[in-house]
Amino acid sequence: MHVALDGNGTGSISGIKVRYAETDQMGFVHHSNHIIWFEIARMKLFQDNGIDIKKIEEEGLLLPVLSVEAKYISPAFYGDELNINAYFMSSTNVRIKIQYEIVNDSGKKICSGNSEHAFISRNSRNLILVPDWINKKIVRINKEN
Amino acid sequence: MHVALDGNGTGSISGIKVRYAETDQMGFVHHSNHIIWFEIARMKLFQDNGIDIKKIEEEGLLLPVLSVEAKYISPAFYGDELNINAYFMSSTNVRIKIQYEIVNDSGKKICSGNSEHAFISRNSRNLILVPDWINKKIVRINKEN
Amino acid sequence: MHVALDGNGTGSISGIKVRYAETDQMGFVHHSNHIIWFEIARMKLFQDNGIDIKKIEEEGLLLPVLSVEAKYISPAFYGDELNINAYFMSSTNVRIKIQYEIVNDSGKKICSGNSEHAFISRNSRNLILVPDWINKKIVRINKEN
Amino acid sequence: MHVALDGNGTGSISGIKVRYAETDQMGFVHHSNHIIWFEIARMKLFQDNGIDIKKIEEEGLLLPVLSVEAKYISPAFYGDELNINAYFMSSTNVRIKIQYEIVNDSGKKICSGNSEHAFISRNSRNLILVPDWINKKIVRINKEN
Numbered sequence: 001m002h003v004a005l006d007g008n009g010t011g012s013i014s015g016i017k018v019r020y021a022e023t024d025q026m027g028f029v030h031h032s033n034h035i036i037w038f039e040i041a042r043m044k045l046f047q048d049n050g051i052d053i054k055k056i057e058e059e060g061l062l063l064p065v066l067s068v069e070a071k072y073i074s075p076a077f078y079g080d081e082l083n084i085n086a087y088f089m090s091s092t093n094v095r096i097k098i099q100y101e102i103v104n105d106s107g108k109k110i111c112s113g114n115s116e117h118a119f120i121s122r123n124s125r126n127l128i129l130v131p132d133w134i135n136k137k138i139v140r141i142n143k144e145n
Numbered sequence: 146m147h148v149a150l151d152g153n154g155t156g157s158i159s160g161i162k163v164r165y166a167e168t169d170q171m172g173f174v175h176h177s178n179h180i181i182w183f184e185i186a187r188m189k190l191f192q193d194n195g196i197d198i199k200k201i202e203e204e205g206l207l208l209p210v211l212s213v214e215a216k217y218i219s220p221a222f223y224g225d226e227l228n229i230n231a232y233f234m235s236s237t238n239v240r241i242k243i244q245y246e247i248v249n250d251s252g253k254k255i256c257s258g259n260s261e262h263a264f265i266s267r268n269s270r271n272l273i274l275v276p277d278w279i280n281k282k283i284v285r286i287n288k289e290n
Numbered sequence: 291m292h293v294a295l296d297g298n299g300t301g302s303i304s305g306i307k308v309r310y311a312e313t314d315q316m317g318f319v320h321h322s323n324h325i326i327w328f329e330i331a332r333m334k335l336f337q338d339n340g341i342d343i344k345k346i347e348e349e350g351l352l353l354p355v356l357s358v359e360a361k362y363i364s365p366a367f368y369g370d371e372l373n374i375n376a377y378f379m380s381s382t383n384v385r386i387k388i389q390y391e392i393v394n395d396s397g398k399k400i401c402s403g404n405s406e407h408a409f410i411s412r413n414s415r416n417l418i419l420v421p422d423w424i425n426k427k428i429v430r431i432n433k434e435n
Numbered sequence: 436m437h438v439a440l441d442g443n444g445t446g447s448i449s450g451i452k453v454r455y456a457e458t459d460q461m462g463f464v465h466h467s468n469h470i471i472w473f474e475i476a477r478m479k480l481f482q483d484n485g486i487d488i489k490k491i492e493e494e495g496l497l498l499p500v501l502s503v504e505a506k507y508i509s510p511a512f513y514g515d516e517l518n519i520n521a522y523f524m525s526s527t528n529v530r531i532k533i534q535y536e537i538v539n540d541s542g543k544k545i546c547s548g549n550s551e552h553a554f555i556s557r558n559s560r561n562l563i564l565v566p567d568w569i570n571k572k573i574v575r576i577n578k579e580n
């Protein structure tokens with residue numbers, strides 16, 4: 001891979017409008033959707049830092065989720081516009097950890113969380129070391145911040 | 146493919162319990178879920194008639210959806226247990242048409258619909274003729290019924 | 291309801307970015323998501339024409355889906371940016387019909403469809419006539435176009 | 436509420452068949468679905484222990500999710516049949532904690548996790564103490580096990 005990493009280790013998505021289909025009969029958003037919103041921000045984080053998931057997959061690598069945690073602080077409602085921030089928390093040779101915050105259009109924090117990821121080979125499903133250029137970048141980001 | 150077709154052209158799934166996550170803020174099931182339930186019954190229909198989607202995909206074929214129609218007759222509620230029936234309606238050289246009915250545990254019809262499908266090659270995304278053994282089978286089923 | 295209708299009978303959503311979670315193992319978007327995208331455009335159509343679903347629901351009315359049809363013309367892929375247009379097709383005393391078109395960022399049409407809706411009372415679940423101001427508006431839009 | 440608690444503090448759902456729609460383009464189940472499967476097992480756990488979510492909601496109470504954690508141990512594939520177990524981990528005056536394990540039809544553990552829940556009033560959205568009969572029951576279950 002010959003992709004330059006230009007980002008600063010954060011990714012931010014604004015204007016995610018809550019979909020009617022994301023609500024449940026409690027009258028607000030079902031908690032599984034926040035996990036999908038994390039993913040949207042994670043993909044933006046990767047993209048902003050020169051990590052192109054489409055290319056990674058074309059090269060036969062996958063980046064599945066090892067773990068996810070979410071704390072639901074306040075409900076999200078149909079029509080809310082959300083800002084989602086993602087940050088690299090840490091990276092080792094085998095896993096990348098990312099942190100998330102979701103804030104609504106009134107500035108209220110509605111959810112925070114994190115996820116861990118590893119690279120695997122699509123064919124063998126074996127674990128692959130985090131590519132060195134990604135690992136170095138994330139370590140450096142964490143030192144700087 | 147050397148799979149025998151043993152079914153009678155119908156597939157039936159019983160005991161699909163409505164999930165909480167499938168409801169929306171109207172207090173009943175969001176209408177996109179019926180499309181997913183159709184798929185569950187379609188997969189059962191294929192399986193019951195010797196058409197194994199996993200094998201088809203391993204051979205490099207895909208069977209995407211060309212069209213879908215659904216009529217929502219009565220709402221489905223969290224906790225309802227649904228029966229879903231699928232039938233082969235017709236088959237041509239290039240497309241298969243399937244019909245669906247969803248009935249709840251009180252015997253009330255909640256939804257009917259249909260979908261059309263074609264085989265494509267995973268790599269080229271070109272249209273493939275419906276494999277002869279599948280087409281013959283479906284034509285025969287329709288004559289018999 | 292004392293809401294002025296200012297729209298022209300069309301609603302358009304641009305920049306709906308395909309989510310990773312919306313793909314399936316065929317490698318492109320699962321067909322149930324287009325139904326949810328229709329809804330996003332429908333809500334925008336209502337909003338642009340002064341029909342506020344939140345207010346309607348607070349007044350004890352619901353606007354469920356009676357039917358939906360979708361034709362899948364071309365696959366949508368992770369990362370695609372979609373434009374979704376919605377138009378009022380027709381309105382009677384009891385139902386509203388809406389048409390949809392989804393186009394990707396290369397200008398390729400990927401899906402078209404329509405849906406029908408009726409007003410019901412949240413409590414009784416009885417059918418309610420389409421409020422006169424909505425019906426008149428839609429009839430007028432259809433005459434003009 | 437005059438519901439007797441007859442369960443033993445565990446709930447188990449077997450035969451959850453992985454839906455095609457639950458896969459993503461990695462070729463296995465998207466990680467947001469495990470959160471929904473946890474919910475299915477949680478609802479079974481509540482039901483088996485005499486806690487009826489439908490009745491609770493009719494009484495104006497909601498039981499939203501405060502937090503969720505999932506560890507993804509092995510991928511789940513389309514067609515897999517899953518067993519999901521849920522256990523009461525602990526209960527305080529204000530929150531209930533539940534643990535989950537998902538095992539596939541080969542006996543392989545694919546996911547474990549937990550979630551925390553609190554009762555709130557539907558109208559005021561204020562926190563409500565965990566009803567005494569539920570709290571006592573859960574404390575007793577934990578002593579016995």
